[in-house]
Amino acid sequence: MSATDLSSLVRRADVCAVAVADCFRGDGEILANPIGTIPMIGGRLARATWEPDLMMTDGEAALIANDQAVPAKADRVYETWNPYRRMFDVVWSGRRHVMMGATQVDRFGNQNIAALGGTPTRPRTQLLGFRGAPGNTINDTTSYWVPAHGPKVFVEAVDVVTGVGYDRAVELGGDGGRFHEIRRVVSNLGVFDFDTPNHSMQLRTVHPGVTVDEVVEATGFSLVVPADVEQTRLPTPDELRLLDEVIDPQGTRFREVPDPA
Amino acid sequence: MSASEAETAYPEPKDKRLSEDEVVARLESGMKIGIGGWGSRRKPMSLVRAILRSDLTDLHLVTFGGPEVGMLCAAGKVSHLTFAFVAPDVGPAAVLEPHFRAARQSGAIECTEVDEGMLLLGLQAAAWRVPFLPTRVGLGSDLGLVNPELQRITSPYPGPDGGAGEELIAQPAIHLDASLCHLNVGDARGNAAFTGPDLYFDDLMLEATADGGRFVSVERVVPTDDLVDAAGDITRLRVSRLFVDGVVEAPNGAHPTSCDPDYERDEAFQKTYLGTAKDTELWNEFSSGWLSFPTEADYQAALAARPEENA
Numbered sequence: 001m002s003a004t005d006l007s008s009l010v011r012r013a014d015v016c017a018v019a020v021a022d023c024f025r026g027d028g029e030i031l032a033n034p035i036g037t038i039p040m041i042g043g044r045l046a047r048a049t050w051e052p053d054l055m056m057t058d059g060e061a062a063l064i065a066n067d068q069a070v071p072a073k074a075d076r077v078y079e080t081w082n083p084y085r086r087m088f089d090v091v092w093s094g095r096r097h098v099m100m101g102a103t104q105v106d107r108f109g110n111q112n113i114a115a116l117g118g119t120p121t122r123p124r125t126q127l128l129g130f131r132g133a134p135g136n137t138i139n140d141t142t143s144y145w146v147p148a149h150g151p152k153v154f155v156e157a158v159d160v161v162t163g164v165g166y167d168r169a170v171e172l173g174g175d176g177g178r179f180h181e182i183r184r185v186v187s188n189l190g191v192f193d194f195d196t197p198n199h200s201m202q203l204r205t206v207h208p209g210v211t212v213d214e215v216v217e218a219t220g221f222s223l224v225v226p227a228d229v230e231q232t233r234l235p236t237p238d239e240l241r242l243l244d245e246v247i248d249p250q251g252t253r254f255r256e257v258p259d260p261a
Numbered sequence: 262m263s264a265s266e267a268e269t270a271y272p273e274p275k276d277k278r279l280s281e282d283e284v285v286a287r288l289e290s291g292m293k294i295g296i297g298g299w300g301s302r303r304k305p306m307s308l309v310r311a312i313l314r315s316d317l318t319d320l321h322l323v324t325f326g327g328p329e330v331g332m333l334c335a336a337g338k339v340s341h342l343t344f345a346f347v348a349p350d351v352g353p354a355a356v357l358e359p360h361f362r363a364a365r366q367s368g369a370i371e372c373t374e375v376d377e378g379m380l381l382l383g384l385q386a387a388a389w390r391v392p393f394l395p396t397r398v399g400l401g402s403d404l405g406l407v408n409p410e411l412q413r414i415t416s417p418y419p420g421p422d423g424g425a426g427e428e429l430i431a432q433p434a435i436h437l438d439a440s441l442c443h444l445n446v447g448d449a450r451g452n453a454a455f456t457g458p459d460l461y462f463d464d465l466m467l468e469a470t471a472d473g474g475r476f477v478s479v480e481r482v483v484p485t486d487d488l489v490d491a492a493g494d495i496t497r498l499r500v501s502r503l504f505v506d507g508v509v510e511a512p513n514g515a516h517p518t519s520c521d522p523d524y525e526r527d528e529a530f531q532k533t534y535l536g537t538a539k540d541t542e543l544w545n546e547f548s549s550g551w552l553s554f555p556t557e558a559d560y561q562a563a564l565a566a567r568p569e570e571n572a
Contacts (some may be wrong), residue, residue, distance in 0.1 A: 061458035083459040084299060084325075088378045092397075114374070120406040121372070126365040127357065129326075129346035130407075135378040135398035164401035175420050175427035176400045 010234050012188060012260060013038065013253035014243060015207045016147075018235045019191045020099065021046040023143045023184045027097050029053040031063070031090050034099035037256040039145045041069045042186075043099070044247045045239060055079060067246045091132070094179050097141040099186075103127055104158040105144055107201045107221045109182035109194055111137070111163030120160060133162035138169075141181045147256050149187035151220035166199030188257045189215050191232055196224050205232040209260055277451045279507040281311035281557050284476045287507070288312070288439055291319045293341075295384070295435075295470060297442030297463040298518065299325035301349045301526050303455075305443035305478050307514035307557045312338060314553060323384075323435055325377065325462065327518060328534060331360030332552065334370060335537075335544055342370050343435065345377035349531060359538030374407040375432075381462060383435030388468035393431040400430060439474035440466040443515045444500060445523060446491045447479035451505030454492035457521030460499050467504040475504055478511035480523050513561055 020042025024032050027046075032054040034043040040059070047054040048067045058064045058076055061084065065077040082090070090096050104112040113133060117124030136142055142163060146153050161168060169177035182199075185192040190206040202224035203215055212229050235243065243253070285308070288294070298304040309329045312320075319340045324330060326347030333339050347361040364370045375383070382394040395414060405411055410433070416426030442463040447453035455463070467475045477500060483491045492498055514520075517527035517534065537543040554560040 084461055085381065088381055091378070114403075114407075118366075120403065122368045123366065126362040128348055129344055130374055130376050130402070130404060131346045132377045134376040134400075134402035134404055135396075137402075138397050138400050160406075161401070161403040168401035172401050172428075174422070176397070178421065179397070180401075 010208055011254065012207060012209070013257040014235045014240060015232050016186060016188060016257050017042040017045055017243060017248075017253055018239055019184075019186045019205075019207075019232050020143075020145065021049070021239075022191075022233070023099065023186065024051055024054060024097060027051060027054060027141075029055070029095075031055045031057075031096040033057060033096055034143075034145070036099070036101055036145050036147075037069075038147065038253050039099045041243065041248050041253050044069050045242060048242050048247065049239065057082060067242070069248050069252070088135075091135055092139055094140055096139075097143070097183070098136045099143040099145050100133065100136065100163065102144045102146060102153065102163070104153060104155045105146065105185060106155055106158050106165060107223070108165035108167040108199060109142075109144070109163070109185070109201065110158045110161045110165030110168060111144060112158035112160045114160045114162045116159050123159075130162045134164065137164040137180060137182070138176070139179050141183050143183045144185045146185065146187040149189040149215070149218050151218060154219040154221060154223075156221045166194055170199070189218060192223075200224050202226065203229055205230050207232045208234065274450060276449045277502070277506065277508045278449050278482065279476070279509055281307050281478070281509055281511065282315075284308055284441075284507055284509060285311040285315045285317065287473070287476075288315075288317055290317050291321075292438040292474075293321040293323060293436070295437040295440035295466040296322060296324040296326075296329055297440065297461060297466050298327065298515070299461045301327045301518045301531065302459075303443050303457065303461065303463075303515050303520050304329050304518040305441040305476075305511075305514065306516055306518060307478055307511040307560075308441045308443075308476065308509065309333065310552060310554075310557060310560060313548075314555070323380070323437060323466075325380065326358070326361065328358070328531065331358045331538070332534070334364035335360040336548065336552070337369075339364065339370050341373070343373040343375065343380070345375050345380050349535060356535065359535055360544075363538060372407065373410075374404065376402075376404065379404075379430075379432045380435070381465065382432040384437075384462060384465040384469040386432065386434035387436045388465055391434065393433050395429040396432055397429060398432075400428075435469060437466065437470040437474065439476065440470040441476050441478070442466055442500070443478045443511065443520065445479065445520065446481050446483060446488070447477060447500070447508055448485045448488050449482055449508060450485060451477070451500075451502030451508050452485065452488060452498060453477050453479055453500035453505070453508070454488065454497040455499060456493055456497060456523075464499050464504070467500060470504075473506050476507045476509065477505055478509040478514045480512055480514065480520060482508065482510040511557065513564070514557070516561075516564065
């Protein structure tokens with residue numbers, strides 16, 4: 001079987017989960033705090049394999065040792081109590097890598113989850129609010145997850161900066177931005193980073209079955225595209241086993257990112 | 262005077278038990294009111310319902326927002342909101358709060374937007390009686406655009422490289438005129454405990470509030486002698502009577518929000534409520550059907566009388 005045949009068999013949600021897991025590679029003993037279905041699955045996968053010292057939440061008020069993405073309450077193996085207020089101790093200590101969602105994200109990794117259109121004090125469309133995005137991004141490593149990559153999400157300029165991008169962090173100078181790092185953006189189409197001279201977002205890999213042109217077309221700003229863009233790596237057989245049998249036996253990841261038609 | 266007569270002259274300890282309506286009688290229009298819980302969790306909804314049936318108006322809410330924001334906005338009770346988010350739920354089932362969104366988008370309410378950690382710091386500063394607390398949170402974001410009073414300060418101490426002090430945000434104290442929280446168990450004197458997974462910021466809300474304005478409702482009032490047993494452990498007795506002016510016994514008082522471990526969120530009820538933002542008729546029907554009972558007891562009786570499939 002050729003590599004092309006293999007990549008046509010692989011499921012997109014599995015590739016995304018592995019790409020998320022790879023974001024946490026090398027993080028060691030910190031709180032890995034991926035928010036969302038596939039982010040949580042990917043984070044659990046990193047800990048179940050090469051990052052055993054990560055700590056992770058139960059999505060409520062505790063850090064738990066379970067590999068399963070969302071274990072039943074009775075099955076949770078508690079490591080520590082982590083109520084809402086305690087989370088700020090972790091966030092402001094810097095011992096955390098958060099993966100958030102983004103209604104909008106721009107080329108420097110500025111994120112918006114607060115509001116669209118109108119004016120800052122009277123938006124056309126009110127969304128969630130700033131939540132913890134300013135504090136997360138100025139204190140800790142941050143990555144983003146976008147399950148439906150499109151030009152309305154990857155925009156030229158976000159309407160409201162909730163999560164701080166590289167241009168804003170650079171403006172702050174050395175002190176204010178010294179704990180700022182946007183590591184990756186993972187979408188249903190590919191993986192992106194900011195390892196360019198001016199920290200403008202670049203295409204790192206495309207998922208199997210996705211072309212570079214598709215990604216460029218689905219992106220509302222001018223993406224840095226290296227001459228050779230590799231494919232996002234495939235899950236290993238053991239990673240697939242963990243995803244299917246331990247982490248997400250219900251297959252919730254396939255509902256968040258269905259296979260391409 | 263005999264010894265026994267002198268003893269009978271000792272003052273009685275305060276009994277702070279009140280009804281919901283007695284609490285609301287102590288509130289005034291225009292007040293800045295903190296609401297405990299977060300999202301759709303352990304919200305003091307019996308007190309919110311009492312506000313809804315009162316003539317209070319022009320309120321400034323400070324809250325980790327849930328359905329109380331939407332209900333009070335839809336009823337025209339709110340003129341200002343300090344918030345980091347308003348969400349009936351988060352995570353995979355996340356939905357936005359339609360009544361809050363409508364109020365914000367129409368310009369009906371003024372807003373002070375903060376990061377959720379800044380809300381913690383603002384309440385903590387008020388509780389500690391300092392004008393602000395320094396933080397890195399907010400630097401580089403657009404919070405300054407939506408919260409123009411937010412000031413920066415320069416640290417008077419050397420910066421990380423030994424040079425000039427670093428620039429930080431000075432989160433101002435958030436002083437509250439009143440606060441309303443719902444906990445699991447308490448006594449008549451105002452001590453209270455949470456028995457679920459998280460205290461949230463309830464103690465801070467109360468401590469950031471002016472004397473006379475601090476109110477808790479609880480699922481059960483027990484004698485002080487029984488408080489530790491009812492709470493399960495002394496570490497759960499996190500609200501002390503130093504910071505409480507009134508206690509309301511309100512079984513099921515957080516409904517429709519959750520009050521872990523006593524009960525879960527009433528999903529069907531919340532769904533019905535969220536659906537009423539689609540048009541005024543639906544809201545009016547919901548409001549007159551569920552939010553206009555003369556007493557909390559009537560509301561609870563109506564809930565209990567719902568047919569089983571809707572309960």
